[in-house]
Amino acid sequence: MNIDALINGLPGAAAQGLIWGIVAIGIYITYKILDIADLTVDGSLGTGGAVCVMMMLAGYSNGMSLAAAFVIGMVTGLVTGLLNTVMGIPAILAGILTQLGLYSVNLKIMGSRANTPINPNNYDLLVSLRNVKNVPFYENAIFITAVITLVIVAILYLFFGTEFGCTLRATGGSEAMCRAQGVNVEFNKVVGLTISNGLVAFAGGLLAQYQGFADVNMGRGAIVIGLAAVVIGEAIFGRIFSNFALNLIAMSLGSIIYYLVLQVVIWRGLDPQLLKLLSAIIVAIFLAIPYFKGKYFNGVILARHSGSEKGDAENAGN
Amino acid sequence: MLEIKNISKTFNAGTINEKRALDNLSLKLDEGDFVTVIGGNGAGKSTMLNAVAGVWKPDLGQVFIGGVDVTKMPEHKRAKFLGRVFQDPMIGTAANMQIEENLAIAMRRGNRRTLKWFITKKERESYREKLAELGLGLEDRLKSKVGLLSGGQRQALTLLMASLKTPKLLLLDEHTAALDPKTAAKVLELTDKIVNENKLTTLMITHNMNDAIAYGNRLIMLSDGKLILDIKGEEKKHLTVESVLAKFYEVSGDSFADDSTLLG
Ligand SMILES: Nc1ncnc2c1ncn2[C@@H]1O[C@H](COP(=O)(O)OP(=O)(O)OP(=O)(O)O)[C@@H](O)[C@H]1O
């Protein structure tokens, strides 16, 4: 358990954290802004990885391949959105259905292989785990992903500040308000899911490059890892950051912290097979906190109301 | 301004829970009418408002707003004609957003939402003025998250949002019922002011008979999905709780199980 082993591992953890931070930003859009738990991401992350690697193997440029991953990812979100809004399937189930279907799709994209490597020696990869230290900064995976993250945050910040983007944020706040103000809630949900999965698939493309292969299972548990980043980011930075762009950056920071902590935990000798269990427990605890808080606060509100006018509670549902 | 023509709505048709919520209901509102709506629990008041707002389509009948047949128009398109305030103060505004953002969304009701970066300086000034008129001190809190406001403040804000872009019709569904009596009275005053200043055609559901009598120029009562009382003009001005109840017994010949709720 020497400290060098830990220090050696940290840059890699940071790079991975940054890439997963993009996933977390995508999940933030659905989970926090739209108030939808979208499980499509477990599939669309792999789709992004598969599309990106296959395109690069076929000779397309790095940029083209990542762009394709983004667009195909958007299509997966679109499918979930349409299942939810047009076919009336609850959002969670719609996401599960798409995710399951994508397992086959991802296999087919990779020519029926569960794992497709891409050799960093033969291809000009944007990010690679070889390039996290002892390289010029502009080749460093940490630097490159950080820049990409900032660009994504800037674009999303601009978008969510527009007339239309603002209604997207309102959709998760109150659907009734949106409908009353003439906002097409269904359309907004589809748009949100589409953007979110585009980002997740893009991150999948980056991740595949980073690790040097695309794998049909690479997205397994993505929703939980992404949520872990979201809840950590909110817990630590939620109070200090009020600006929307900073909130997005908090997701990325949350993800980096998550990976750094994992690195430490592994270094302390935790069996890596237990990592997913650990992640699930962390997320479960963090998700439970607002519930218990909410319970407490609701209690206060009800107490105040029942003092004034009885029957409010019964009527409130009408 | 509003014409409801023979609408019927049955919930859970063909099941044991079948409920005829609206039964061949017709109602016509003239421009500037401020109509208060009363009736017992389950009389169909909310259902009538929802039919106008387009929450779902009626089984039979038609709805016209300002002469336009909106029966088949989806809710979000119909919204351009309507201002709405709900009973639950938490749902008329988006808690996660700033006061000015909520107002800006309301300001664009009926417009296409573009990719323009928004809230102009001029706009902000006009919000400040309108908020000042509410007299709740919200004009200094444009950037506050709405979730930080009290129920009464949120309901006042919702009211402002409903009228910011003058609607053809204002729909209020027991919008003061969840507030404490003092706040409720204040919001109601505000409602009256906004309705009168903008000469809004209004449908206001209330469980408080005194309010139903004190406000508006017309009072209607629903029972079992039917319109059973419609009092307007001079007669409306001289109503008392007793005279409304007397009229109710006259038309229904029934003892009124729910008059405790009606009397508020
Ligand atoms: N979405 C729905 N699904 C099933 N039944 C419904 C639905 N909405 C209303 N109803 C039923 O229709 C009837 C009329 O309900 P409505 O909400 O219009 O009554 P209301 O006059 O507004 O009563 P309240 O004063 O209690 O608000 C009730 O019996 C109610 O249970």
Ligand SMILES: [Mg+2]
């Ligand atoms: Mg009702």
